[in-house]
Amino acid sequence: MAGRDAMKKRKIAVLGSRSVGKSSMVVQFIENHFIESYYPTIESTFVKSVPYNGTEYHCEIIDTAGQDEYSLLGPKHAIGIHGFVLVYSVASRKSFDMIQVIYDKIIDFCGVIDIPCVIVGAKMDLKNSRQVDSADGERLAAANNAAWVETSAKDNVNVANVFELCLAEIEKRAPRSQPEPKPSNCLVM
Numbered sequence: 001m002a003g004r005d006a007m008k009k010r011k012i013a014v015l016g017s018r019s020v021g022k023s024s025m026v027v028q029f030i031e032n033h034f035i036e037s038y039y040p041t042i043e044s045t046f047v048k049s050v051p052y053n054g055t056e057y058h059c060e061i062i063d064t065a066g067q068d069e070y071s072l073l074g075p076k077h078a079i080g081i082h083g084f085v086l087v088y089s090v091a092s093r094k095s096f097d098m099i100q101v102i103y104d105k106i107i108d109f110c111g112v113i114d115i116p117c118v119i120v121g122a123k124m125d126l127k128n129s130r131q132v133d134s135a136d137g138e139r140l141a142a143a144n145n146a147a148w149v150e151t152s153a154k155d156n157v158n159v160a161n162v163f164e165l166c167l168a169e170i171e172k173r174a175p176r177s178q179p180e181p182k183p184s185n186c187l188v189m
């Protein structure tokens with residue numbers, strides 16, 4: 001009999017400052033094209049079956065509205081999230097600085113010390129306007145026990161890796177004896 005493992009469900013929330021490229025990254029992953037224009041997101045949910053490590057994962061990817069330091073985590077918005085993708089633009093130091101702020105809000109809200117998380121340096125094609133070195137991104141991820149990758153939705157570089165890394169972070173924390181990891185019950189709005 002095909003068990004639950006044949007199609008595991010995973011909810012992934014994509015968070016970060018405004019205009020860092022969250023929607024473009026998700027749309028490139030789901031629909032394989034790049035959005036040139038900027039349309040601020042309210043919230044969109046996408047689904048995709050993602051093969052990882054010999055298993056098909058039914059991923060629900062929640063593309064959230066851009067965050068700032070005043071955005072609040074509200075219990076009314078809390079839903080079961082298994083993994084977090086925190087996105088900054090390599091061309092915006094401010095968006096990079098927001099990553100720790102968002103990370104800490106999630107940790108505080110969930111009352112945990114560690115979450116399955118991938119930190120993403122988006123827009124790596126913008127070589128001439130880079131404000132964040134790769135080494136800074138790697139250091140931030142290491143300090144927070146998170147995975148890290150740089151991407152370009154425009155050139156479709158490393159976009160699929162983001163979601164594979166996120167599944168890896170989720171699965172790393174899932175006890176082998178239990179079929180489903182406990183959702184972290186958090187969503188930053």
Ligand SMILES: Nc1nc2c(ncn2[C@@H]2O[C@H](COP(=O)(O)OP(=O)(O)OP(=O)(O)O)[C@@H](O)[C@H]2O)c(=O)[nH]1
Pocket residue numbers: 016017018019020021022023024025035036037038039040041042064065066067122123124125126151152153154155
């Ligand atoms: N050069 C370049 N531009 C990008 C890339 N990804 C996104 N952009 C552009 O950046 C702008 C913002 O992209 P969005 O994907 O809408 O950003 P967002 O983070 O979803 O924005 P919010 O909805 O406000 O949170 C758009 O004009 C995109 O075309 C990329 O990889 N390279």
